[in-house]
Amino acid sequence: MARSIPALQLISKRIMKSVHLCLPVRMSFARYLNTLRAIRQPAHSTVSQEFLTWRHRFLFNRVRLLVWVVLIVLLLVTILNLTINIPSLNALGNPQMAFGAERTLRYMLTSGTQIVSVLLCLLLLKHPSMRAHPERLFLLFAWSVLLSPQIIDTFYKEARFDAGDWILFYAIQAILIPVQWRLHIISQVVVLGHFTLAVLLGLRDPDVPLLATYVLGGFYTVLICFIADLGVFLYERSLQRELKMRQQLQVFLHAVSHDLRNPVLGMVMTLKSFLKPSGEDAKIPQELLEQMIASGDRQVELINSLLEAHSTELHGIVLHRQPIRLDTLVNSIITDFQPFFGQAQTTLTQVISPDLPLVNADPLHLRRVYENLISNALRYNRPGLHLTFTAEVIEGKQKGKGSRRRRIFHAKANSQNLTAKSQWVRCTVSDNGVGMTQQQCDRLFELYTCGPDRRQSLSLGLGLYMCRQIITAHDGEIGVISSPDHGSTFWFTLPV
Structure with missing residues (x-):
């Protein structure tokens, strides 16, 4: 994904220069470029390697689960539409709602493209490069489900407005994959940006006659995306903090055993040297007794300092x-x-x-x-x-x-x-x-x-x-x- 990011940045800059977009759209593209730059930057030094390893494994497993869930949903929706919904609309006799041969063919083309794309992602799950970089599979899957219908409609010189599908998909995506909030933003920006660009270029969805529908549906979509991304961000931050606190607790427990082991072993070895095989009473020099008492006092001080250190965050x-x-x-x-x-x-x-x-x-x-x-x-x-x-x-x-x-x-x-x-x-x-x-x-x-x-x-x-x-x-x-x-x-x- 790192190699493709500079190409995406170059394409986005050329679009901004060649098309005279309004100020809000230019600001959206600027935020998109900033997000791409943030993805290229390495993880913050405070993020432990243990958390990164866990997140990598978790992301791959959850992407695989999401692929299966979306595949089952697409198959069920396609079957229900072809067997129940489309015949019912045609039976109403309303020409605006009826599915003719061309409209039915386009629906089957769109659904078939989505299903084939999801099946392709399912096959890519077994590829070593996707296992090593599940982020690529995440973006490829998200775009194959929502971007492929828009590309087909763009080919027919139309813009597909699927606010309901966007809201449902991004909500499911945030629930099943509550990590890598930057990837969520990129997947959303590309899909919504493609639709916005198509509308600004004069393409319209024939099923949406009112401009207010675009505004209201777009507002709800952006709102849901913002809430979903915020939830993913907060959940990931809480996981990092939980793992950090768990490591601090492990350090504390190991420090207690590590720092108390040496003086205790030294004292035991000293006492064993005074054991007499014949059972005679051992005489311990006064100097050695004072040394052992001082060692015991230091152990008590060490325990107190460790307890004090565990209660501080510095x-x-x-x-x-x-x-x-x-x-x-x-x-x-x-x-x-x-x-x-x-x-x-x-x-x-x-x-x-x-x-x-x-x-x-x-x-x-x-x-x-x-x-x-x-x-x-x-x-x-x-x-x-x-x-x-x-x-x-x-x-x-x-x-x-x-x-x-x-x-x-x-x-x-x-x-x-x-x-x-x-x-x-x-x-x-x-x-x-x-x-x-x-x-x-x-x-x-x-x-x-x-x-x-x-x-x-x-x-x-x-x-x-x-x-x-x-x-x-x-x-x-x-x-x-x-x-x-x-x-x-x-x-x-x-x-x-």
Whole structure:
């Protein structure tokens, strides 16, 4: 359909230049051209891929249902007209209402063309291109049902005024296919525009003697089309919002299990190390007890923050900023992960200077960022990994810059612009693991898009997605520099 749209635009522009139409008709054609341009534009970034996939499948299934419904209706109406209606009108003896041989032949030609067109659309349902692009089949079907009779009448130098058929068809179309409101508008504009152009060129429907009938019938048709399109638009918007809220709920539920899993497992592994096979009483050092109590307190704070984040609509993140010493925070996180590091034979290098300026951040959410980055490094690399933690002060203009050869994903800040004198702390978590390809790096921080295995993507996609949400809420940026077999360096910036 995208290739045919420029041709339709060119034809419409030539019609506007060659025919001296009145102002309302020119405005209608202008709206039609704007609609065509809107169709060519890609979907808005806020529309999720999951919704687009569902809408594609739903549109194809509903077009198939509409084709069968209209085919059955056309067959029944044609049979009733040929067997009951036309013989009854001829029996009245009124020459104006009677169907002569020519009029009956034209009716059979029109009905036969509609039925054949619908049967052709029914066959096209099995074609791969129509399955891949159901929008084309939608427009082809709508025009074959309502536009083909008008083209036949235009050939006989008449204009067909089928306001009743238009209202009935577009109402059924909106009920059975309540998505893709732009396609509804295009299907209606082309049919009604053809009739309007035929009337302006001097063609008339011989069965409609009064001009007022055109005005009244056209008003009702446009009104029904407007209501139908508005209903489709509102229904599609409500579906998008429902799907978005469902995704937010899934993120919340997975975040609870994802962020509570590591500290609970670390505590369980620590307690298991004190089990004595002989049944002797285990003695737990006071320092370890204090560490476990602090870990439990952080879990309670994390649960409270997650509940608070779920009740907000701003990225699901509520910040409680305070000055933080990065070296102290990272050392605390490394201590909590010691059981995991020992199990995975991981070595560490922590080179964050104690003299580094304090960062203005939420300590609980910043801890979640580090924990997610460490957990992913341990999960997706072999034992014997080496992790390096660094942090340095950079100027605002240099924030987020990197070589063109580096594979970086940027999460753009969502609030105030940075000044040249603003200072940021650039934090990194590096490993010498298997690394990633550029395709993985480009989509690493998106939700549910990492890897072909959906269960794997739920784990990886959620953790890094939450990292991006947290850093973005801090007005910072997050990214990754990686290549296969050369490890990965995750970096993010925080305000001083």
